[in-house]
Amino acid sequence: MTALVAARPGVANPWVAFLARRLGRLLLSLAVLVTLAFGMIHLIPGDPVRAALGVTAPLELVDARREALGLNDPLATQFVDYVRALFSGDLGISMSSGVPVSETIGQRLPATASLAIAAFVVVMLVAVPLGLGMAVLTRGGRRRGTELGFTSTSAVVAAIPEFLLAVGLVFVFGVTLGWFPVAGRGGASSYVLPVLALSLGPALLLARMVRVEALAVLDEDFVRTARAKRLPQLRVYLRHVFPNALTSTLTIGGLLLSGMIVGTVLVENVFAWPGMGMTIVSSILAKDYPVVQGIVLVYGAAVLLVNLVVDVLLAVADPRSTIREG
Incomplete structure (x- = not known):
């Protein structure tokens, strides 16, 4: 890594070039x-x-709203005005309520962000220890029954869509057992079912990936050397196995986080969660397109930023290959 940072005379710093390329891709994607x-x-x-005001709305009201929204201007003028407004934080005005879209998103974003972040934390806390543990238990073809049960269960659960999993969790733990609330955002208990619906499948999927990577690392010579030195097993796993399996974990983890951000749309509607997912669905039904536009922008920008952060973390974890390829 030092050799990469210490650039030769006349050669641009590879970290600067890497970040410039990544930021350029981000700006192009945006x-x-x-x-x-x-x-x-x-x-x-x-x-x-x-469509938003309804077929019975007076023509004068429709024309006034079109004029207020700038929809009578030439298309190029509308685009320039739209981009200029974005730079000032103006996402437009709701056709239905007349409330600024940025205000609506500002009210709904914390609920969605807290749900996605909580689900991602659960995924990482479950997937990494579970994947490492299963790799240790099933290394060398041992415990074939355990391996088969783990891979089969994780494959089945990971294949269930978040929407169906959410409905099942509501029926079992909310309606039948009554253990957790099934709607709304309240205390910590209200997070349990939606977080499980978002995180259960990705956690098991990532655990399978961690297991595969850890199995490959466990057969490396440096791990055998560490064991020959009679180092404590926990130290071998944490200091030698896990860091070398980190690259794939970060890659898949970033993709899963992007998927969970989008997955909040369906899960929020199952649990009546007061976030952007519920808002975008209700706005689509009401044909309130400025609100839909704004939320799509926020979701898209969040996914792009997650990908950028993952790329940077991968470069930090494995600078030689990542920066050279990037």
């Missing part, structure tokens, strides 16, 4: 995202203002 979000209203057949 530009595409903004363009697609802008085109959302214009690609939808019919008049979005009329």
